[in-house]
Amino acid sequence: MPLNYESVDFIEVLGKRRSCRFYDPERAVEPEKTQAICQAARNASHMGNANCITVTIVEAQETKDKFTEIVSAFNIPMAKMAPVSLVFALDRDLWYNGLPKGLPALFKMGGVNPSHGWSMDNIENTTLPRLTTFPPEIVAYLLSCETGMAMASAQLMATALGLGSCCYAGQGPKIAEVLGFRESMQFVWAMAIGYPGESVESMGWRPRSPYGDIIYKEKCGVPAVADPGVDAELTALGMMGEASALTPERLAAVNKAAEAMGLPTRTDENG
Numbered sequence: 001m002p003l004n005y006e007s008v009d010f011i012e013v014l015g016k017r018r019s020c021r022f023y024d025p026e027r028a029v030e031p032e033k034t035q036a037i038c039q040a041a042r043n044a045s046h047m048g049n050a051n052c053i054t055v056t057i058v059e060a061q062e063t064k065d066k067f068t069e070i071v072s073a074f075n076i077p078m079a080k081m082a083p084v085s086l087v088f089a090l091d092r093d094l095w096y097n098g099l100p101k102g103l104p105a106l107f108k109m110g111g112v113n114p115s116h117g118w119s120m121d122n123i124e125n126t127t128l129p130r131l132t133t134f135p136p137e138i139v140a141y142l143l144s145c146e147t148g149m150a151m152a153s154a155q156l157m158a159t160a161l162g163l164g165s166c167c168y169a170g171q172g173p174k175i176a177e178v179l180g181f182r183e184s185m186q187f188v189w190a191m192a193i194g195y196p197g198e199s200v201e202s203m204g205w206r207p208r209s210p211y212g213d214i215i216y217k218e219k220c221g222v223p224a225v226a227d228p229g230v231d232a233e234l235t236a237l238g239m240m241g242e243a244s245a246l247t248p249e250r251l252a253a254v255n256k257a258a259e260a261m262g263l264p265t266r267t268d269e270n271g
């Protein structure tokens with residue numbers, strides 16, 4: 001089946017991505033869309049081109065039921081509502097055994113080159129012996145970054161395909177057991193995928209730290225200065241906006257979505 005999506009602007013996709021916490025449980029995610037999201041994860045950048053992360057698609061009701069029991073409490077409604085959950089894990093064995101294939105292959109196809117000091121001799125006798133003797137905890141640290149990269153690509157693809165998504169945590173060891181992870185694997189994070197039960201407009205713009213508080217120039221703590229003209233352009237392109245408030249409209253939207261799912265509602269207007 002074709003992906004059947006309307007062409008979208010990438011900058012707008014960046015702006016439309018939200019952590020969506022309500023889904024339409026009756027509307028299945030087309031298999032081609034799930035595949036496209038997983039392909040986006042697979043095609044994300046991987047260290048040494050070794051592809052050390054895995055995605056397990058949780059969709060069958062039986063697996064979902066078991067999975068829902070072992071996610072963090074706040075995430076249970078999401079795990080139930082979302083027709084698909086993608087479970088991202090890292091696999092240390094894929095690092096130790098994958099780098100010796102991935103890095104030479106990258107050199108052979110011209111991805112890394114002598115221009116930057118790469119050679120087969122350097123790869124085989126210096127780089128690989130160093131990287132493949134990193135202790136497992138360091139490898140896990142590196143691969144959680146790699147997993148995050150894959151998750152980001154997956155979320156953006158989901159957004160581009162008109163789907164909602166949200167990363168969500170769970171009980172790693174139990175998830176590993178239920179999904180039959182190999183010994184060398186470690187659960188990183190799950191991601192709910194489904195047709196949104198709330199609109200992007202209603203979810204609004206999440207509050208974020210001021211630019212200079214987290215973006216520094218030359219030295220940590222020295223605020224970088226954002227050009228207001230660039231920000232205005234990004235705002236006009238739909239990538240960013242003023243932080244939203246819990247307006248009566250937002251409150252009504254949250255409660256409508258919650259009621260539809262038999263979940264508790266809220267009465268306050270200020271959180």
Ligand SMILES: Cc1cc2nc3c(=O)[nH]c(=O)nc-3n(C[C@H](O)[C@H](O)[C@H](O)COP(=O)(O)O)c2cc1C
Nearest residue numbers: 017018019020021072074075166167168169189206
């Ligand atoms: C790695 C990661 C883990 C997250 N885990 C959870 C989670 O367990 N449950 C949840 O509801 N949201 C989770 N979130 C979503 C964030 O809380 C979310 O980013 C925040 O609400 C900001 O909103 P936005 O993503 O819509 O911009 C996670 C996000 C990231 C990046």
